[in-house]
Amino acid sequence: MQAYGQLHAELNAAWAIAKKDIAIYYLKPNIIVSGALFPLFMFLAFAAGKSAASSVMIPGLIAITILFSASSIEPVSIPIERRMKTFDRLISAPISLHAVVLGESLSGFLYSMGIAVVPLAAGLLIFGTPIISIAHLVAGIILTSFCFATMGTLFAAYPTESPGDIMSMLNLVRLPLIFISGVFIPIESIPSIGQGVAYLSPLTYGNDLIQAAYHGHTYFNPLLDIGMLCIFILVFQIFANRLYRRWNE
Amino acid sequence: MQAIEVDHLLKHFGALVALNDLSFSVGEGETFGFLGPNGAGKTTTIRILTGISPPSGGAARIFGRDIVQETTQARKQMGIVHETSNIYDDLSAWQNLMFTAELYTIGRKEREQRGKELLELFGLWERRNDRVHGFSKGMKRRLTLAMGLINNPRLLFLDEPTSGLDVQSNLIIREVIRDLNSRGVTVFLTTHNIEEANLTCDRVAIINRGRIAAIDSPERLKATIQSVQSVEVAFSGTAPGREEDLRQLPNVSEVRKEGDKFRLFTRDPSHVIAAVMEYARVHDTRVLSMTTFGPSLEDVFIRLTGLDVRARGVSTVD
Numbered sequence: 233m234q235a236y237g238q239l240h241a242e243l244n245a246a247w248a249i250a251k252k253d254i255a256i257y258y259l260k261p262n263i264i265v266s267g268a269l270f271p272l273f274m275f276l277a278f279a280a281g282k283s284a285a286s287s288v289m290i291p292g293l294i295a296i297t298i299l300f301s302a303s304s305i306e307p308v309s310i311p312i313e314r315r316m317k318t319f320d321r322l323i324s325a326p327i328s329l330h331a332v333v334l335g336e337s338l339s340g341f342l343y344s345m346g347i348a349v350v351p352l353a354a355g356l357l358i359f360g361t362p363i364i365s366i367a368h369l370v371a372g373i374i375l376t377s378f379c380f381a382t383m384g385t386l387f388a389a390y391p392t393e394s395p396g397d398i399m400s401m402l403n404l405v406r407l408p409l410i411f412i413s414g415v416f417i418p419i420e421s422i423p424s425i426g427q428g429v430a431y432l433s434p435l436t437y438g439n440d441l442i443q444a445a446y447h448g449h450t451y452f453n454p455l456l457d458i459g460m461l462c463i464f465i466l467v468f469q470i471f472a473n474r475l476y477r478r479w480n481e
Numbered sequence: 482m483q484a485i486e487v488d489h490l491l492k493h494f495g496a497l498v499a500l501n502d503l504s505f506s507v508g509e510g511e512t513f514g515f516l517g518p519n520g521a522g523k524t525t526t527i528r529i530l531t532g533i534s535p536p537s538g539g540a541a542r543i544f545g546r547d548i549v550q551e552t553t554q555a556r557k558q559m560g561i562v563h564e565t566s567n568i569y570d571d572l573s574a575w576q577n578l579m580f581t582a583e584l585y586t587i588g589r590k591e592r593e594q595r596g597k598e599l600l601e602l603f604g605l606w607e608r609r610n611d612r613v614h615g616f617s618k619g620m621k622r623r624l625t626l627a628m629g630l631i632n633n634p635r636l637l638f639l640d641e642p643t644s645g646l647d648v649q650s651n652l653i654i655r656e657v658i659r660d661l662n663s664r665g666v667t668v669f670l671t672t673h674n675i676e677e678a679n680l681t682c683d684r685v686a687i688i689n690r691g692r693i694a695a696i697d698s699p700e701r702l703k704a705t706i707q708s709v710q711s712v713e714v715a716f717s718g719t720a721p722g723r724e725e726d727l728r729q730l731p732n733v734s735e736v737r738k739e740g741d742k743f744r745l746f747t748r749d750p751s752h753v754i755a756a757v758m759e760y761a762r763v764h765d766t767r768v769l770s771m772t773t774f775g776p777s778l779e780d781v782f783i784r785l786t787g788l789d790v791r792a793r794g795v796s797t798v799d
Contacts, residue, residue: 238553241586248584251580252569255571316569318568324531326584480534
């Protein structure tokens with residue numbers, strides 16, 4: 233009963249943290265640029281002029297939109313909160329660091345879900361791109377969003393008060409992920425060494441699920457995609473918890 | 482049960498020893514002052530007692546709960562008012578308060594009722610829907626204190642609560658601390674303002690270089706350095722070399738010029754008073770005022786920490 237009470241408290245607090253982030257950070261200019269506009273420009277830079285079908289382009293756009301939008305909130309909000317000392321308020325509340333990490337990730341997750349609707353709606357309404365499997369799409373968007381939101385929280389554990397420091401590190405990881413995860417180049421067309429690295433990228437599995445929603449087939453088994461994304465979420469969450477504990481001393 | 486028990490606490494950051502075998506306890510309902518120069522270990526102690534930072538050794542308990550093993554249970558009993566007014570500028574006063582209440586899992590009805598009471602108490606109810614961004618420093622400080630009290634804590638950590646505030650905010654905060662104390666809330670106060678500690682605290686600990694240099698009631702601490710008594714005297718007019726003349730008087734150990742007055746430190750004020758009157762007669766000047774002082778808490782602080790910033794003209798000690 234006590235454990236249930238504490239779990240309830242932790243989830244409530246995580247939701248409160250997410251609501252606070254939504255109210256404060258969603259409309260910050262640097263978040264709009266890095267979370268919404270940057271993936272669009274990235275996509276246009278690589279996709280414009282190509283004669284690929286919209287059923288190939290739209291899932292790729294959704295995948296990189298999720299990658300950038302989900303991991304854009306915490307790398308901005310947490311350094312700002314460190315500078316304003318409001319982060320101390322979170323880490324001194326009667327909740328575990330897991331709840332803080334979850335709450336921060338939740339705000340990135342919800343932001344990403346909202347932004348992902350834009351390419352999704354564009355595919356449906358402008359290009360008339362059919363969705364073959366709603367289940368793959370929902371699983372892909374939800375798990376990929378949560379995975380990259382948690383990754384953003386993990387990077388934001390780095391003890392700096394400058395969002396730029398974290399964004400620089402994050403882009404060192406995010407940009408290569410686009411090229412090795414089958415977003416623009418199918419995995420089977422990547423050189424074998426690249427394919428090896430692709431297995432280490434959470435975007436590979438998220439993109440595979442989202443592509444399947446439009447093509448009806450996956451490179452991996454969909455259950456493997458889901459399982460790998462869940463493992464990445466868990467690993468990011470645990471590492472984030474440890475890093476926040478270590479670097480808050 | 483003690484509100485705070487600190488038992489041989491150690492904290493080091495690499496080779497730097499921040500806290501060295503710190504032990505003390507704070508009784509329930511006590512207002513406890515924690516004084517020390519910058520870098521003495523005050524903030525490190527608070528971060529350990531609030532569970533933000535783990536100790537390198539020793540233990541700390543809050544109402545019997547180990548702060549490392551039972552962090553959440555210990556934190557539920559405490560309110561924390563950090564040194565900086567750490568509030569969200571982009572939220573309203575009401576949103577800040579409700580957010581804090583949600584972190585403490587206080588139900589909607591209770592948090593709204595408590596929030597209203599606190600904002601009224603701190604004179605912020607009329608501004609509850611305004612973004613904090615436009616608040617003055619004093620208003621932000623009052624809101625920070627209200628957020629520290631939202632969970633009705635049994636123990637309140639106050640880090641520099643009145644530092645640099647306007648008179649109105651100062652008065653409100655001091656009154657609230659007195660009220661909390663009368664209601665049995667334990668207050669752990671760090672402050673730069675030694676006089677504030679003197680007036681507010683039941684007991685004071687002076688920490689220096691990670692160790693407790695002294696811990697007792699302000700009056701008992703003052704009694705330990707009775708040798709630091711003083712006579713403050715003001716003369717009509719000024720005269721060159723007067724400070725040096727006064728230093729030559731018998732039983733005077735030190736002379737400080739403080740504005741238009743001189744402060745003569747002595748073990749024997751009565752003999753110094755007679756000597757000063759004789760000095761005035763010989764130099765054909767009038768004594769405008771003369772006051773004797775016992776040792777102040779600041780004198781104790783300076784003696785124990787080895788600081789002497791007053792001699793350089795600074796009135797408070799960090």
